[in-house]
Amino acid sequence: MPPIDRLTIDGLTFTVRLSPRRRTIGITVRHDGGLEVAAPSGCRRRHIERAVRDKLPWVRRKLAEMASRPPAPRRLWADGEMLPYLGTSYPLCLVADGGVPVRLRGGRFLMEPTAAADGRRHMVHWYEAHARPLLGRRVDHFAAAVGTSPASIEVKDLGRRWGTCHADGRLRFHWQIVLFPRAVVDYIVVHELAHLRELNHSRRFWGHVEAVLPEYRDCKAWLKDESGPFTL
Numbered sequence: 001m002p003p004i005d006r007l008t009i010d011g012l013t014f015t016v017r018l019s020p021r022r023r024t025i026g027i028t029v030r031h032d033g034g035l036e037v038a039a040p041s042g043c044r045r046r047h048i049e050r051a052v053r054d055k056l057p058w059v060r061r062k063l064a065e066m067a068s069r070p071p072a073p074r075r076l077w078a079d080g081e082m083l084p085y086l087g088t089s090y091p092l093c094l095v096a097d098g099g100v101p102v103r104l105r106g107g108r109f110l111m112e113p114t115a116a117a118d119g120r121r122h123m124v125h126w127y128e129a130h131a132r133p134l135l136g137r138r139v140d141h142f143a144a145a146v147g148t149s150p151a152s153i154e155v156k157d158l159g160r161r162w163g164t165c166h167a168d169g170r171l172r173f174h175w176q177i178v179l180f181p182r183a184v185v186d187y188i189v190v191h192e193l194a195h196l197r198e199l200n201h202s203r204r205f206w207g208h209v210e211a212v213l214p215e216y217r218d219c220k221a222w223l224k225d226e227s228g229p230f231t232l
Contacts (some may be wrong), residue, residue, distance in 0.1 A: 190209055
């Protein structure tokens, strides 16, 4: 059977990922509305199609929920604009002092006025620089509790995903999650660590998550309903 990359059913297109570690077929609606199907290697196309058709009502409900969320704010990079970091919003102040383009000081984001024309790029650089050590510490904090250890950790722009786990033990996180509350950051970290034990969203997987974060459902709901204003 040729490899399956995409599958379109009733007007919805799914990216299909096959993995030797999968035991079941799972469907994910990503935070940007992208659709994915994860299936065991060698799974026949007709079985994948059947599983997707069975879940179409659920997929459409999820897409409708996402469409009803408030959009992310349009950034102007002007004085007084509020920018989040770890769930707290700080005012942006354009201040010329010859320093680095962006810094967080005294409860304010200070940005060089000359940097404002390319404000998003400078803020992304700041968030990335702070995300790497923070996420490294949180992974170290939770790895033993989850009962696993990643081969490596990478922070980058993942586009449509907050985090990913690879079969070889690599974890990757979107830099943007450091805009979220600390509890949500921890949930995303534990979620990806748990995938090192179960590369699926089975009951066993959620059991690993709940054993470490009993309140994980609140964080999961926050990502679904309230993350829009906390994006860049």
